[in-house]
Amino acid sequence: MTAALVVDGLRVRYGAVDAVRGLSLEVGRGEIVGLIGPNGAGKSSTLHAIMGAAPVVGGDVRLDGVSLLGRRSEDVARRGVALVPEGRRIFGELSVEENLRLGLAARRSRRNGNGLERAYALFPVLREYRSRQAAALSGGQQQQLAIGRALVAQPEVLLLDEPSLGLAPKMVDLVFETLVRIRAEGLAVLLVEQRAQRTVALADRSYVLANGELRLVLGPQDADDTERLVAAYLA
C-alpha cells in the first residue's frame, strides 16, 4: 500500500532559521501518525509546509504521488488536505453553521454532498448550536467546530495542530476518541501534539521531532516507555 501523504526530505527555512531539516514521514489511509517534540521542534512548520503556507527550501510533499510543493494553500485544501489549525482559528463573529460552510470551500465537487451533516453527526452539539455565534461556544465546542469544519469537504488527509491545547481533560478525551472514529473511516491523520504520551498510545506511529530533525519513531507499545520519550525530548 502506498501512503496517502508522503513527506520526503522536507526542509523549511524562515530567513536564516532552519525550522525543518530533512524530515521524512508517511501517513497511510486509516492511519494516525503522531508528530511530537518540544516547542520549536518544527512540528507546526511541517504542517504549514504541507499546506503551502511555509517557505520550503528542499525536499518534497506528495499526496497520492502528486507533489503539493509550490501550490497555494487553497489549492492544497481543494486537493483534499484539511488543516485544523493551532488555536482553532474559529471565525468568532460568524455562526457555527457559517463556520462549517466555510469548510465547504475546499469541496472538490458539488456532488460531495451535504457535508455539514458529517460534522453534525460527529459532533451533535454543533447542530444544537448551529445558529449561535461561534465566539459564544466553549473552548471544547470550538475545537469540535474546528475539526468539523475541516471534515465537511470530505478530505483525504487531516492535519491537526495541537487540538488538545487548552482543553479540559474531558474534552481532550472527546477529541482523541473522535480521531479514532475518523481513522476508522479511512482518513489519513497527521497529529501534532504536546501530549506526547497520549499521542504515542493513540497513533499507529509517532515521530519524535527535535530541532527540525527526526529523532525517533515510536509505536503504541512505547507509550509507557517514559525514559525513551524523555531522552528523545532532551537529546
Add this chain to the structure above:
Amino acid sequence: MTVVGFLNLTWPTFANGLALGGVYALMAVGIGLVFGVLRLVNFAYGQLIMAGGFALAYGAQWGLPNWVSILFCFGVVLALSALLDQLVFRPLRTHSPAVMLVATFAVAFLLQNVALLAFGPLGKSAGSLALLNQPWDIGGVFVKKIAVISVATAAGCLALLQLLLTRTPVGLHMRAAAMDFQTARLLGMRANRVIGGAVLVSGVFAAVAAVMLSVQEITVTWTFGLQDTIYVLAGVVLGGLNRPVPATLGGFAIGFASGILGGALPSSQSQYLPSFLFAAVIVVLLVRPNGLFTRGGGAVERV
C-alpha cells in the same frame, strides 16, 4: 418650513443631507469592502468615480440615451477596477501595506493627470441628468428629485450588498476574509476570486456614486470626486475602518453633516465647510479613537 431656527435648517436641506449621506455611505462601503479583504485603503477610489464622471460626460456629448450613458459609466469604472486589481493589487498583495498604500496614491495621481492631459483643466459637462435637480412636491415640501433617488438607490444598494454578504458563498468568504484571511485560505477559499469580487462590488458602488454626484456637480473635471473621497475617508475612519457597518455609518454621517452644513452655512462662509467637518472629525477621534460607531473590546477568547 424651518425645522430648526438655528443654522436656517429646512426640509430640503435635510433631504440634501440625507442624499449626500447615502452616496457617501456607498463610497464608504466601497472603500471598506476592499480594506476588509486586502487591508488596503484604496486612495484611487475617487479617481474611479472621476472616470465614471467622464464616461457620463462623453455619453452626453455623443447624445447617448441616459441609460446607455449610465451603462457606459458602469463599464468604464468596472473595467478600471478590474485593471487596478490585476495590475496593482494582485502583484503587490504580498508586499507590506505601506507599499500598497503608496501604490494606490501613485495610481490616483496617474489617473488624475491622465484626465488633466486628455480632457484639459476645464473638464467636460455631464448635464444630461441635470433635470433630476428639479424639485418634487412632497406634501408641500419641495425636494430635489436627485435627493430622493440618491437615498432610495443607496438604500437599495446596501440591501443588495447585505443579501450578497449573508446569503451567498462568495459573500461568506468575503466576510471571513475580512476577519482572518490566512485561515480562510487554508480552508480552501479562493483568495484571488474573493479579492476580485470585493474590488468589483466596490467598483459598482463607485459607478453609482459617479452617477449621483454628476447630477449635482455637472462639470466633470480631473478633480471630480476627489473632495468627496477625502470626506468619505475621514468618515470611514470616524466610524471605524475595520468594521463594515460602522464604516458605512461614518460615511453616511459625514455626508449628512456636509449636506446640512453646506445648505445651512451662509454662502459667504461656505469655504469654511471642510474646516468645520474636519474639526468635528478631530474632536470625535480624540474622544473615541476606535471610531464613533464601534463597540469597545473585541471578541472574548475562551479556552
